Amino acid sequence: MVIVMRPGTNEAEINEVSKVLESLGLGVHISKGTERTIIGVIGDKRLLNDVPLELMTGVEKLVAIAEPYKLAGKTFKPESSVIDVGGVKIGGKEIVIMAGPCAVESRQQIIEAAHAVKKSGAQILRGGAYKPRTSPYAFQGLEEEGLKYLKEAKDETGLLIITEVTSERAVESAAEFVDIFQIGARNVQNFQLLKEVGRSKKPVLFKRGSSTTIDEWLNAAEYIMSEGNYNVILCERGIRTFETATRNTLDISAVPVLKSLSHLPVFVDPSHAAGKANYISSLSKAAIAAGADGLIIEVHPNPKCALSDAAQQLTPSVFDDLCKDISKIAEILGREFKYGG
Amino acid sequence: MVIVMRPGTNEAEINEVSKVLESLGLGVHISKGTERTIIGVIGDKRLLNDVPLELMTGVEKLVAIAEPYKLAGKTFKPESSVIDVGGVKIGGKEIVIMAGPCAVESRQQIIEAAHAVKKSGAQILRGGAYKPRTSPYAFQGLEEEGLKYLKEAKDETGLLIITEVTSERAVESAAEFVDIFQIGARNVQNFQLLKEVGRSKKPVLFKRGSSTTIDEWLNAAEYIMSEGNYNVILCERGIRTFETATRNTLDISAVPVLKSLSHLPVFVDPSHAAGKANYISSLSKAAIAAGADGLIIEVHPNPKCALSDAAQQLTPSVFDDLCKDISKIAEILGREFKYGG
Amino acid sequence: MVIVMRPGTNEAEINEVSKVLESLGLGVHISKGTERTIIGVIGDKRLLNDVPLELMTGVEKLVAIAEPYKLAGKTFKPESSVIDVGGVKIGGKEIVIMAGPCAVESRQQIIEAAHAVKKSGAQILRGGAYKPRTSPYAFQGLEEEGLKYLKEAKDETGLLIITEVTSERAVESAAEFVDIFQIGARNVQNFQLLKEVGRSKKPVLFKRGSSTTIDEWLNAAEYIMSEGNYNVILCERGIRTFETATRNTLDISAVPVLKSLSHLPVFVDPSHAAGKANYISSLSKAAIAAGADGLIIEVHPNPKCALSDAAQQLTPSVFDDLCKDISKIAEILGREFKYGG
Amino acid sequence: MVIVMRPGTNEAEINEVSKVLESLGLGVHISKGTERTIIGVIGDKRLLNDVPLELMTGVEKLVAIAEPYKLAGKTFKPESSVIDVGGVKIGGKEIVIMAGPCAVESRQQIIEAAHAVKKSGAQILRGGAYKPRTSPYAFQGLEEEGLKYLKEAKDETGLLIITEVTSERAVESAAEFVDIFQIGARNVQNFQLLKEVGRSKKPVLFKRGSSTTIDEWLNAAEYIMSEGNYNVILCERGIRTFETATRNTLDISAVPVLKSLSHLPVFVDPSHAAGKANYISSLSKAAIAAGADGLIIEVHPNPKCALSDAAQQLTPSVFDDLCKDISKIAEILGREFKYGG
Structure with a gap:
């Protein structure tokens, strides 16, 4: 200083x-x-x-001359971290795709989605059980019931499971069902919740807040890591700017910036950034070309019937085309994605 | 629509x-x-x-043609809400000032601060017991001990007490000690916490998030109100913009905008907006001139020794001068503030 | 409406x-x-x-229900526009790269740069003769002399020439030397200048302003087009946000958004977006993967000696590697870039 | 550094x-x-x-440790600058109000407006002859004819005249008619135009750009001042943020920030910041309470018939009430505004 x-x-x-x-x-x-x-x-x-x-x-x-975060920084650990979740290596050579519906809506819907995304090569199933929504009058998720359906989908397909936790109180019970916790953008500085998942030791996909600087985000990651949980995956999902043509502005530069500052794996969520299904393929390919380690994408077996964020969920068929392209781009960049699983 | x-x-x-x-x-x-x-x-x-x-x-x-929030809107209740907290009427003719240190640091400090701000006319004592800090390595507050000191300061001076709650779990215990809950900017969309304070029925000073639109903020207020707690005080505290000369950009226009959309009282927090003590008097006077119902200001008996946000806390003497000016501006606007209590 | x-x-x-x-x-x-x-x-x-x-x-x-711009919109012209500049087709199957130093500094520097970028496959040489700089005390460009050196570089290499014009008065004289005008971000709503280049009929690379919405940008393009000049190339170069890790935030989503709203070719300038050389390759690949028709990149034969924006100019060798990758990514996307020219 | x-x-x-x-x-x-x-x-x-x-x-x-601007900074000149324009002292004890319609629409309209604003105490008449509009299809101003009408209004009422110049070529001819040049937000970094008004020596009301930091703005002012024209009045008019409830977000903190960094007078334009007439009185009072030296406000004899920015122009009667309040607030702050002229 x-x-x-x-x-x-x-x-x-x-x-x-x-x-x-x-x-x-x-x-x-x-x-x-x-x-x-x-x-x-x-x-x-x-x-x-x-x-x-x-x-x-x-x-x-x-x-300030040096960064205030320590554990998340490259000075602390110069080589990239690879997080092994049930055999899937996140942050290594392989591109990892987490896909599934915005919200778990029924047993059938999530199992159908699981089969669909697995077929294209996704390694991890996403699906929200607790949905933080801007308005209290909108669908808030199936909660515990949703967690059980996710578990069933896992048992049936062998996919790993990621879901969002929004409450300190829900961390313990969710831990039984899921392989990776997701912390959403609205909770990026909910420090109580961060400490709670820090104590659990489960891998955490940690989304950037819509107005969080990269520096603040790495400091917030420090709340998780300083509790002893080093399995943090950073996930860029768009920041809030004056532009309204997209829901958020995907900060694609965050990918190379994070790669230069931190050893943690870097993911991109094109669905929440774009807010519109027809921009998602473009942004997904851009993210991989920019050097991201993986993607988390909303895919719904029947988007027209989705109970939340319908506009931004891909159909399985569009998702399949995208996975094909990603496997080719990955190869050019010296990485790997097994299209078709 | x-x-x-x-x-x-x-x-x-x-x-x-x-x-x-x-x-x-x-x-x-x-x-x-x-x-x-x-x-x-x-x-x-x-x-x-x-x-x-x-x-x-x-x-x-x-x-969208009509707003999605209902309870917070003027269509629901056209006349201004006045919230009575132990005899202090918030949102009425009288300007209300909440003042005190950023964090409760010791019994002596908070009692000294209470006497100082009361002398100038403040009706409510603020002081943080749980401090959400950007870095986990910074001072995090005295927690329960801090609440007790606040209560002692109340007993000694008769001032009402406001403090921030950051965890669902802390709401119940804090409710015993404080008169008004504060929800901080980082928790503006921590919906679990909002519902928890909604169930408690205590008045809530609800700060805007640093990247929350007014529309989203009113929707978030709806989470508190739809649990049956209508005692919500909105508090503008600066939004995040590209400008770095101040910590945040005080959105002074939020005052007349909220007054036209909602019946809830509107406060301004100039301390977190500015981030520097020497801009606070200017912004406080501006807020009152713009039509705010009150202010929440950081005042520390000895800012040089403050354990958090030292740069933005006023000395009692600067605060006293400010209160004098505010009582005069209030009068011009047909309102009232009793300088000297 | x-x-x-x-x-x-x-x-x-x-x-x-x-x-x-x-x-x-x-x-x-x-x-x-x-x-x-x-x-x-x-x-x-x-x-x-x-x-x-x-x-x-x-x-x-x-x-508003419909967009106020007409000539730039897809309703006016649903198929993509291809602009032919001396045989180089911008907006067609081929990816077009404009490269060269931030500023023309000397005859030797620009000729050396021209040979270097041509060798890797760039079709168009960029170089600033009039440099708008934040401070009046910084290097402002060689002006007319710079234009002459650019012309010499063109004569020697066969590359087409693009340069920025910043003054209505300079448009006419610059028109003799250059093949494409560049309008910089600071002049995106300098309507007098836009009308002037509109009257000249030369192709215009039209950069987005750092705080211009896509809607305003297309309206500003309308100033050029309504004077009869339809040869407008849109160029995303980063917008101003709260994030300071990069000079600007590259709005990569602007690529698919513009492709859905307008028929005009879309370019990306990763150099001004990033402001740092080591992020440029990532962003360039991302832009092509997202569907951009081309790039404008700063390349300097010896960045360490550059008189302006040194930190963001690539060396010819890094640029060459990038061109190689771009030709491969282009192929995957059904497009084409001839690496090595 | x-x-x-x-x-x-x-x-x-x-x-x-x-x-x-x-x-x-x-x-x-x-x-x-x-x-x-x-x-x-x-x-x-x-x-x-x-x-x-x-x-x-x-x-x-x-x-950077020290600011790059010199002439605009307090280090160069610690005491406040007072600019004398035909006897009106800008930046002194007196609050100065510039008022009038957005655009000059006819001889009768501008003369009527001049009488109206003079009656309430405004010292300077504003009115646009050249109107930069987002869309080329909107009313662009009466140009030279408008300047003549302004001059007539001046001759009849004795008010000084301010108008915007948008083109280097128009500076010379406009100089004959007006007392103060206005440089609008869109031209804040149109450096050719800044140098041109710098050479003219006439006072310049220099508006902040919608995404210009205070630091960049002071550097841009340096373009005017380094040509020898020190008569620069800074005018905050709102910055672009994510909030859309107002046209721009008035950065009220810019007032005390500029007062601490620069010796130049500081004005506020509440009309363009708010974009809605019913917020303007609030923001005007806030600006004066925050320490501004003056205001520039849009007032139209009959806003319903205005040809541009109708929604944000005050009626003479609302303006009159505002001037009354301002004279009282000015007094509290140790300043002066002669309501009623």
Whole structure:
């Protein structure tokens, strides 16, 4: 961290700041410019978390040099993390696709969806049992019943299961049914929930919030990881901008940015980014071409009858074409996706 | 709601859509333009929540005409709501100021702060016991101990108490100690938590999320209200934009916009919007001039020693000057604030 | 357009609005809902451009149904436009790459760059002669001298030339030297300049502004097209969001969105979006995978010596690798790019 | 400026960077941290404008410490600037209000408007002769004819005149008619136009662009000032965000931020920020309470007949009430506005 002093600061003020830093065991490096003096801080900046340096006389601003997150960063672990979930390796050479309906609506619907996505090569089945919806008057999910249907679909197809948890209280019971927890965009800074899934040790697909910077997102991942759960998969799903032609703006650059800052696997959710089925194939191919480790895509056996987010769910046939293309693009990039499973 | 059909849609497609609407008991009004046909939907649109009209053949888009929230809206209740909390009337003629430190740090600090803000006219004491922080390595609050100190400060000064709750599990125990719950920006769409405070019936100061539209915010308020708790105070606290000169961008227009859409009281939190103490007086006066019903402001007896958000807490003396100005501006606007209590 | 009336509007108010519409030769379609009446307007809405309907008594809001742009839209011309520039077909089967340094710095630099990018397959040479820079104290370009060097590079390599024009006054003289005009993001709503290039009939690569919606952008394109110049190439280059990890946020979804709304060719500029060389290859591949017709990329023979935007220019060798990958991805998508020219 | 080196950089790389800095006459200050070395640069950073430091081996990033603008900043001129335009002092104790219709529509309309706004205390008449409109099919202004009508209104009422210029070519002819040039949001980085008004020496009301940071805006002001024209009035008019309840989001914090960074007068345009007449009084009062030096407000003798932006123009009677309130708020803040002129 660098402390920038105001123009015209005097020696006494600079000494005062230095003393505080030294009292915490931090090193101090003073550099006098033509207009301003800056003070470099040497050592673990977490010691400064509770010290209001910006209020000391003469201090103009603090400039962070290193990132505040540790466990999620490349400095901590330079090589890419590969997360093994029941034999499926996430973050390795293989592209992993999680697919299925937005919400679990019935036993038949989820089992039908499971067969359909498996046929095209998806390794993991998604389906929401607890649906956070903008309006309380919209369908909120089948809850525990939905979890059971997911489990049945798993037993029948051998696919792994991912589902969203939205409540601290639901983590324990959901853990019995699912292989991967999903934390949704609205809960990206629900720190109680993050700590809860951190304690569970199950892999977590951790979606970016719609207005979360990459830096804040990695800090939030730290809440999960600092509880001892390092199995975190980052998932870009679009950010909120002024553009309204799509539901969110897919921040495709997040893929290479995360790859340069963190060792964690990076996924993309084109469905929530686009909000419209006819843009999803384009965005999926773009995500893989940009270097993503996998995708989570909404596929519904019969989108016209879907109970939530109908507009953004693919038909099994469109999904199948997409998987074909992805397997070819993966190959060009030195990766692999087994179309047809 | 209006359903816009694609150019070139045929009669059969239009009939198909009409049939679906009529089967739900909704009225249908077809209007053929030069390029497009549009279908007006008449009746309660909540019947359509789970019907994927946008996927029907020929449908281009849906255009909402009325707002989806009900209880929070002016159509439901045209006159302004006044919430009585232990005799303090929020949303009435009187301007209400909630003030106190960002976090409760010790018994002495919070009691000292309580005396200071009361002296200038604040009616309610704020202080965080559970602190959601971007990094897990920063100070997270005194938790239950903090609640007890708040209660002591209340007993000693007679001020009412507001504090943030961040976990469903903490709602019940916090309810014993505090007069008003605060829901913070990060939890604006933590629907489990909203329902929990909805069930408690205590007044809730409900902050806008940093990327929540006013429409989404009012829908989220609906989660609290639809559980039977109508005592919701909306609190604008800045939204996330590209500008970095301030921590957030205070959306001052939200004040008149909310006043035109909703009957709920509207507060402003200038401290989190600005993120810097020297902008807070300006923004506070602006908020009152714009028509806000009150403010929630961070005041610390000794900001230099604050354990969190030090840069944005006012000294009691600056706060006192601000209260003086506010009482004068209130008068011009036909309202009232008793400077000096 | 649909006119939404306030709840409780009376017959007389509705008639008043109808009369205004009919007096302009527009058709009227009234639809009474349970809460509100809406009025559908039938006919050419441009007749309403100067009529303040939103101020008439009883009118709550106007809702646009059709887009205001005409010439740029698919309704006007459903099939994709292919623009032939000296034999290079933009918007057809072939992927077109425009490459070269951010700024023309010297005769030698631009000729060297031209040879380098041609070798990898680029069909068009880019290079700025007039550089709009955030600060007036930064390098502003070689101006006319730069145009001459570009022309020399063209004569020597056979590459076509694109350069940015920033001033109405420079359009005429630049037209002698260049094959394609570039309009930069800062000038996306500099309507005088747009009309000027509209009158010149030369192809125009028209960049999106950093805060321009797709709808506004297509309307701005209309300024060029309504002067008779239909040779417009749209170029997405990143929008401004709260995220600061990249210079701008590349709106990759703009590619499929534009393809669904407009017949004009769509390019992507990954260099200005990313602002950092090491993200450009990822974004370039993503753009082609998403369906873009081409790219404009900054390549500098020696980025370390570049006089502007050094951090975002590729070396010829990285560019060459990228072109190789693009030719393979193009093939998978049923398109073509001749790596190695 | 501080240069942050990557973790693991070696001595040779650090020396290389130091040598480049020293060769330019800049001082160097090296500070070795536990993870990274940082290099402080001492002296005029403008010497570095064309040096691509971020590409040198080992360099991770550059961190700006001081602002790049000079003439607009407080370091250059600590005391507030007061601009005298024909006796009206802008930026002094007196609040200045510029008011009038969005567009000049006829001789009668502008003269009527002039009398109306003068009666309430406005010192300056606004009215657009050249109207930049999103769509080329909308009313574009009366151009030169409009300027003449403005001049007549000035002769008849004694009000000063402000109008927008949108083209370099129009600056010279407009200079004969108007007292203050307005540069609109769309042209905030039309640097040719800024230089042109910079050369004219007439006062310039310089609006912020809808996605311009305060830092970029002050840099753009530098384009005007570096041509010798120091008579720049900054005008906040709303920025583009995700919120659509208002046309733009008025960044009220820009008022205290600009007051702390710059000596230039600060105005607010509530009309373009809100886009709706019924929010304008709230925002105007807020702006003055926040410390603005003045307002520019759209007032139309008969808004229902306005040819552009009808929805956001006040009636003379609403404007009159607003001026009354402003004179009272001004007084509380130790300023002055003569209601009734």
